[in-house]
Amino acid sequence: MENFNFYSPTEFVFGKDTEANVGALLKKYGAKKVFLHYGGGSIKKSGLYDTVIKSLEKEKIDYVALGGAKPNPVDTLVYEGIKLCKEEACDFVLAVGGGSAIDSAKAIAAGVKYDGDFWDFYDRKAIIKDALPVGVILTIPAAGSEGSSATVITKESEGLKRGTGSNLLRPKFSIINPELTYSLPMWHTAAGIVDMMAHIFERYLSKTQDVILTDRLCEATLVSIMEAANKIMQDPNDYEARATICWAGTIAHNGFLGVGRQEDWVTHGLEHELSALYDMTHGAGLAIMFPAYMAYTLDEDLERYYRLATQVFGVPQNHFDKVGVALEGIERLKDFFAMIGMPTSLSETDAKEADLPKLLETLKKNMGESFGSFKKLTIEDAKNIYTLAWE
């Protein structure tokens, strides 16, 4: 086990009707004028927007609103938000939506307090030293941004998708009402499920040995996610299953399931190129890339893959064929992804094999010649993994 800092100061307010308390929470955290950032029109149709405004008005909290955050949120909207937020002298950023709205809200919160170009944070040219406080009402369980220090933004003009993070960006509070996710289309539900599972895999597939408590907590969460996914396929309004997915998505990414281990994130790196080039849904890209990455790195730690297969995917123990058991685990993961409607091969998507050189070129620009910690990968390895992902 490695030394670690675990710091997750966010107040998580979880359950039915909790969004109606957003005004009181904002007041508690000192907000006077809120910059309300959201995605598309769905929160207006669902009535959530009105609930939020009513709660703000009740507490006499002023606000300015900016919608338009889309999956793979873009820098142009962030610039617009920073400008508006400064002009209006807002002192708190409230994101209402999924990871895209939250990630651009975080970028705005940091950008407002920075004199230079906010992209410097994503370009590794500057470190976040100050930010407006951020609050969240979550509508899409997936990215885990409601409990994390991270934000990922795409620079549209260059097709670059990059992330940064700071404890200053951890939300003061995150309101999570599972009922708000009932209306989420199955595609987005499924993509979110893949995303949170991927956040766990990036931590679980680690070279660090002897972190057995964290291993078991990861396994418990993965099993619960898949069980709940199954229930949601039967009944999208299953409260307990939606609640499991919501909470699992949060703990999958607030750092808790990674304590004591070296984390990896190389598969996210490989996927980011896909979603930047093809505007592919992040979760769909991960559903394709993870099984390929796992198969490619099987020899790196067979025992770990054997454990994953037996503890999470229910593959029967067979100590005489550990490779077979481990591979069966990966097959079951693919079957699960397919069952919830996700692609498991690049051949099911718009991706073209002819683009492979382009993919690898941007990958090199973003990640360098060598990357990954569970297995040290080169650009050649990345090529092999993308190729496996086409099969």
Next chain:
Amino acid sequence: MENFNFYSPTEFVFGKDTEANVGALLKKYGAKKVFLHYGGGSIKKSGLYDTVIKSLEKEKIDYVALGGAKPNPVDTLVYEGIKLCKEEACDFVLAVGGGSAIDSAKAIAAGVKYDGDFWDFYDRKAIIKDALPVGVILTIPAAGSEGSSATVITKESEGLKRGTGSNLLRPKFSIINPELTYSLPMWHTAAGIVDMMAHIFERYLSKTQDVILTDRLCEATLVSIMEAANKIMQDPNDYEARATICWAGTIAHNGFLGVGRQEDWVTHGLEHELSALYDMTHGAGLAIMFPAYMAYTLDEDLERYYRLATQVFGVPQNHFDKVGVALEGIERLKDFFAMIGMPTSLSETDAKEADLPKLLETLKKNMGESFGSFKKLTIEDAKNIYTLAWE
């Protein structure tokens, strides 16, 4: 699942040699003059005290020290601490030790900011509205106070043991170095292990249905605790096992393993009378009371006890004899407690059956006529459970 707030803002700094950074952490959290509170002389013998002072001096942080916190920490020391802390105008309370030092440090932190008698907080006459910030260096994994909002103090003159809590008392940081626990005698190691398991049981044995993710996280933690306990019995200097116990003790009580459920705490109530009357080690009292409580409440939710037996204690499934399986689970728990050197019956302790009326009388004073949520208990039920605990 019930609605919940989960708020654990403490920065956990975990691992080898982390105590040497206490000065830097105090500085980060704004401390100028620290009230250093600790237990017995063991931290001086071990060199920990010197490490702390050196780190404070390095950061030019002034301090005043008060030792003497004992198991079942007493009000008289808290009064002394409040007086000294006020006189010296300290602005931060640092606890170095186990639950006793941390709990009285929390009482001092709240008492300093209150004009009345600090016991008012424990007597339900006042609510904590302000407190000095608290930091922790943990040396005994058990009470979970390093991550909790709670504090329990014993009023010596009346033999009353009472708890209170406030988010204001959650430590700003907690330093947890598993190596500091190598020298902990096996008795205290074992009592701590029982205590953290009990913190999980108080949350796991709940009437609230459908909190399966939390159930699995509890089970994962319980299994990991027992496995690590076994390793420590073989080798007290097993770092990974000590680390598992330390981290498990923290997450067992920072609220994480109780989310979405009604918690109970009645067994703690029953035990508190024992440790107040006989100065019994809290963990030893819990090792006696929990199996008795479980046997007495088996019918309340057989399915839950069946799940506990099969998922945590490895009892083979047998759907034709769920009672038998559940009882076997409780037996295995007793066997585990005995294996780590804990008593499992009051007959192994100083407790006298003739004291039963006295025990019940104080219990009534502390808990009223009726208590408990998993099973509503009366004083008569409590009598039956104590009687079972004598067998």
